[in-house]
Amino acid sequence: LIAFFTPKHLAGQHVLVSAGPTYEAIDPVRGITNLSSGKMGFAVARAAREAGAEVTLVAGPVGLAAPRGVNRIDVKSAQDMLDALLPLAERSTIFIATAAVADWRVASPAAQKIKKEGSGQPPQLSFSENTDILATIAQGPRAKAGRLFCVGFAAESEDLLLNAKAKLLRKQVPLLVGNIGPDTFGQDHNALLLVDAEGSLALPRAPKLVLARTLIREIAARMARQ
Ligand code: CTP
Ligand code: CA
Numbered sequence: 001l002i003a004f005f006t007p008k009h010l011a012g013q014h015v016l017v018s019a020g021p022t023y024e025a026i027d028p029v030r031g032i033t034n035l036s037s038g039k040m041g042f043a044v045a046r047a048a049r050e051a052g053a054e055v056t057l058v059a060g061p062v063g064l065a066a067p068r069g070v071n072r073i074d075v076k077s078a079q080d081m082l083d084a085l086l087p088l089a090e091r092s093t094i095f096i097a098t099a100a101v102a103d104w105r106v107a108s109p110a111a112q113k114i115k116k117e118g119s120g121q122p123p124q125l126s127f128s129e130n131t132d133i134l135a136t137i138a139q140g141p142r143a144k145a146g147r148l149f150c151v152g153f154a155a156e157s158e159d160l161l162l163n164a165k166a167k168l169l170r171k172q173v174p175l176l177v178g179n180i181g182p183d184t185f186g187q188d189h190n191a192l193l194l195v196d197a198e199g200s201l202a203l204p205r206a207p208k209l210v211l212a213r214t215l216i217r218e219i220a221a222r223m224a225r226q
Contacts, residue, residue: 006213008052009220015048016092017041018085018099018133020060022078026125027110035185036100038062040153043212044096045070051216053094058084060099078102078130089137089148094219096151097134105130135171149223151175151215164195175222177215180205194218 019041021034038059045057046067056071058081066072073088075081078101089095104127114123137143138150150173156163164178180191180202191205192215201218203211 003050006050006052009217010048010094011052013048013053013094014092015045015053015055015094015096016085016088017045017048017055017057017096018059018081018101019045019057020062020064021100022060022081022102022130023076024078024102024105024130025076025109026106026123027112027114029113032102032106033061034100034102036060036062037186038064039186039188040179040184040190040208040212041096041098042067043208044098044215046209047212047216048094048096050213051220056088056092058088058099078105078133082131082133082136085133085137089140090142092148094149094151094223095134095137095143096153096219097137098153099133100155101133102130104128132171134173138171138173146226149174149219149226151177151219154178160193161195161200164193164200168195168197175219196222 020038021036023031023033025031042064045055049055049069058073073084075084107126107128134152142148143150152171152173154164154167154176160178164176168176176195178193180193184190189205190208192203192211194201203214
């Protein structure tokens with residue numbers, strides 16, 4: 001019902017959302033992931049849909065049902081996520097990167113399950129850095145031409161404002177959202193800090209869906225001012 005009464009701030013927009021963790025394989029039965037639940041990203045996708053946008057959600061492994069009316073694509077690794085997002089970004093007008101993308105993948109995942117026996121010592125894993133999906137899309141021609149509004153999220157354990165400002169500049173996005181947390185992973189509530197070139201705006205602790213609706217209004221307002 002609330003969706004019916006929500007002002008259609010994003011009517012005509014194509015919103016792309018990345019959400020959840022990624023999973024980087026060590027071997028066919030093991031991998032490295034993180035504690036992202038995907039809840040914030042799914043809430044953002046739902047809020048964008050309520051605001052009248054066409055929404056595509058690219059999600060890493062999470063145990064959540066897609067919000068009604070949202071197109072969903074499931075991926076595992078950061079590379080899968082990049083491959084899914086790049087072509088979709090070409091047809092989107094807003095990209096909201098809530099995913100907790102693994103910064104590193106295992107350099108050479110084993111083709112078969114690594115066995116304890118015979119090796120004599122624990123496996124020595126080496127890592128390669130994953131492509132920064134948000135930076136790649138935000139620095140691509142579509143975003144540079146002002147046709148794709150990119151929003152990043154930042155998970156920080158210290159100095160949120162300072163780190164969020166640095167990330168805003170490094171990724172070259174017009175809006176960066178910091179998780180005030182603490183312990184936001186898996187929780188239904190969060191508090192956010194919106195950081196842009198002008199300054200910052202704190203959204204006090206609230207259910208993630210409430211925060212997502214406010215964020216969508218803030219994005220719409222910023223796009224209208226551009
Ligand atoms: N991100 C991404 N691709 C990556 C890493 C991060 O798209 N390989 C996006 C995230 O979805 C998020 C933003 O970049 O929107 C910030 O992610 P974060 O992990 O906070 O920043 P990093 O640049 O990875 O820096 P660090 O983890 O060292 O703080
Ligand atoms: Ca990171």
